[in-house]
Amino acid sequence: MTTVLKTDDLRKQFGELTAVDNVSIEIDDDKITSIIGPNGAGKTTFYNLLTGVLQPTGGSIWLRSGDQNELTDVTDAEPHEVAQAGLSRSYQITNIFEGLTVRENVRVARISHEGTRLDFRSRATGDESVEADIEEILELTGLTDIADTPCDTLSHGEKRTVEIALALAIEPNVFLMDEPTAGMNPTEVTEIVSLIRELDADLDATFVVTEHNMDVVTDISDRIVVLAEGAILADGTPQDVLADERVTEAYLGSDSV
Ligand SMILES: Nc1ncnc2c1ncn2[C@@H]1O[C@H](COP(=O)(O)OP(=O)(O)OP(=O)(O)O)[C@@H](O)[C@H]1O
Numbered sequence: 001m002t003t004v005l006k007t008d009d010l011r012k013q014f015g016e017l018t019a020v021d022n023v024s025i026e027i028d029d030d031k032i033t034s035i036i037g038p039n040g041a042g043k044t045t046f047y048n049l050l051t052g053v054l055q056p057t058g059g060s061i062w063l064r065s066g067d068q069n070e071l072t073d074v075t076d077a078e079p080h081e082v083a084q085a086g087l088s089r090s091y092q093i094t095n096i097f098e099g100l101t102v103r104e105n106v107r108v109a110r111i112s113h114e115g116t117r118l119d120f121r122s123r124a125t126g127d128e129s130v131e132a133d134i135e136e137i138l139e140l141t142g143l144t145d146i147a148d149t150p151c152d153t154l155s156h157g158e159k160r161t162v163e164i165a166l167a168l169a170i171e172p173n174v175f176l177m178d179e180p181t182a183g184m185n186p187t188e189v190t191e192i193v194s195l196i197r198e199l200d201a202d203l204d205a206t207f208v209v210t211e212h213n214m215d216v217v218t219d220i221s222d223r224i225v226v227l228a229e230g231a232i233l234a235d236g237t238p239q240d241v242l243a244d245e246r247v248t249e250a251y252l253g254s255d256s257v
Pocket residue numbers: 014017018019037038039040041042043044045046
């Protein structure tokens with residue numbers, strides 16, 4: 001077991017409001033971890049801090065980059081630097097070039113990632129290897145059959161899968177999935193859950209998921225961390241966390257189920 005992401009007393013204030021309240025957490029590479037919590041619990045803010053979109057008011061963020069053994073301090077890193085260091089995020093909001101095909105979208109993401117890496121090995125990498133990587137990503141995400149389809153004609157579920165492919169194009173160590181099943185019909189939910197499982201088994205990347213659908217959370221998580229009012233309320237196996245009365249109370253006391 002290796003820690004791939006760590007926060008120490010991470011804090012974010014918006015004026016008087018503490019959206020993330022001294023959160024210390026270690027994410028291990030051998031588990032799918034879900035971060036859940038009622039509306040307003042601080043999940044999005046926490047993700048925005050991890051990805052460098054927001055700067056913390058206090059505390060620090062550490063990421064295992066590439067195959068380094070040491071964690072790197074990314075507390076003050078810009079979003080592109082965090083991505084380069086190996087943390088990828090799929091967004092709730094569709095984040096793809098609608099006019100391009102599926103393969104072209106993956107190619108743009110892959111090439112822009114190659115362009116940001118300055119080590120000798122990646123400069124030596126030729127077009128053929130990039131194309132092979134693209135085909136591998138399409139295969140892994142089950143998108144090969146629709147690789148030449150323009151994205152503006154895809155279903156919602158297919159677009160969400162393209163977002164996952166784009167996030168994988170940067171070869172993440174840690175993959176933050178922001179509500180992967182949002183807006184999906186039951187068939188699409190089943191498909192995306194099996195895709196997440198397959199990717200977790202096939203790739204070295206560590207998956208961290210925020211999700212409102214509790215069936216999905218229970219289904220895919222090895223570990224659940226519950227945030228409430230910005231702080232960690234519970235942390236453990238799905239069985240333990242969902243049996244925790246404090247968790248039920250936190251959900252009942254909010255607008256969300
Ligand atoms: N830019 C901001 N300025 C001021 N307050 C903010 C800002 N962003 C979030 N907040 C507040 O911080 C708290 C945490 O919000 P956040 O969106 O992180 O919660 P969440 O758990 O993602 O909620 P949801 O599940 O509803 O998306 C909320 O009270 C919210 O109103």
